[in-house]
Amino acid sequence: MPETMENGFQVAVDTVIFTLVDRDLKICLTRRDHEPFVGNWSLPGCLLRLDESLDSAAQRQIEDTLHISKAYLQQLYTFGDPERDPRRRVVSVAYFALVSKDRLTPTSLKDTSGSPSWHSVYALPPLAFDHAEILNYALTRLRYKIEYSAVAFELLPEEFTLRELQDAYMVILNDHKLDKANFRKKIREANIVEPVSRYRETGGRPAKLFRFRDDAQLETKARRFFP
């Protein structure tokens, strides 16, 4: 622990907010209206306040940006390169957040010019600062995490079909060859969803709707969902 006094740092919190729309994985970006990187896109971020925890700052950032409370949040990594902000020394604690699209205002999902707006992770504009690096890291961690825990549900509406769940996995992993039968068997045996009595209309046979079980084991320690 520190004993000597040194100059202070700015501590920022930057959040990578994911959502799933139209079988695409999107993140929330804001357009910068100050130097440096004026006009560029960047991750939503704010400065840590003296009286709040890191988690609270990330939560506050999401509330300010999307007007949503209690999003699923996880701290990712802290970026502290002395050169990462050309103006001054900023240490940035990165978070990722998962938000279901039905908690967002429908208008904000459509255009990709306003600020904030949603952009496919598979077609991103250039990002300010080291935010491309942060985003890459977040995506890697998200992909890793859905293989051993049930966080994909945070990106889905309350009720969903198994097909929608499988699509979520395929879009996030960018792997569209998961076997339907095997996927369903895994989900069934993991015992993390329960059927509701409703059905979703589709092009063919209606699909049974499921919801996530509140008493489910979220993390399957050392047992992945997909090999």
Next chain:
Amino acid sequence: MPETMENGFQVAVDTVIFTLVDRDLKICLTRRDHEPFVGNWSLPGCLLRLDESLDSAAQRQIEDTLHISKAYLQQLYTFGDPERDPRRRVVSVAYFALVSKDRLTPTSLKDTSGSPSWHSVYALPPLAFDHAEILNYALTRLRYKIEYSAVAFELLPEEFTLRELQDAYMVILNDHKLDKANFRKKIREANIVEPVSRYRETGGRPAKLFRFRDDAQLETKARRFFP
């Protein structure tokens, strides 16, 4: 990213330095000679300097504490609770480090009263600040990490027997019922070690020495070593 000016923070780096001695997993602790928590044990830590990166600060901390360069280091998590330091606001970036005992001075490994000194993670004294929480997190991550990557080698000498490797896994996981034959088969098939022509004398038949292959795949993405 931040646009408004706020008060500065102290940014600290605290490191959880692991080593393996006598079939025990130990960490390095320093005794505090200032308030608060005078006389208590704490993790080695230092304040971040304005011109260095977080990784460099952690490396510097290890050099200052153990006179070792280029230890295996990984950033863990950042702790930023406003109350974590009773004096002032300190955001602490935690690292874990893995050091082989043959890089340490033999004397320093023996007594557990000097500062720094080595303490079994299975019999720890009370720790200052939130360091017990940091340590717990580090231990969880270490255990998790050795299941899908080959970091255990960082804790072993250059040359080691397969028994020593298995002991390392068992001590770290606190699980002493790994099957010898199956362990060896996994290691053989993972293709991460190569034999050297020397042998280690033991109580019975001499044990072949191995070393880690420099061209080995360190991380086995989504494929764990042990289920």
Next chain:
DNA sequence: TCAAAAGTGTTCAGCTTACACCCATGA
């Protein structure tokens, strides 16, 4: 009755687990 999508069962290969056995050395 056909297309589309939901939903299931079955096989085979490969891996995990448990356990028994042999080998090399020093006392």
Next chain:
DNA sequence: TCATGGGTGTAAGCTGAACACTTTTGA
């Protein structure tokens, strides 16, 4: 020759991957 620890082979059982199949709806 015995105790000690190193080192290996194999059979049983489970898991994952592939694929073929049935069901239910709307047009």
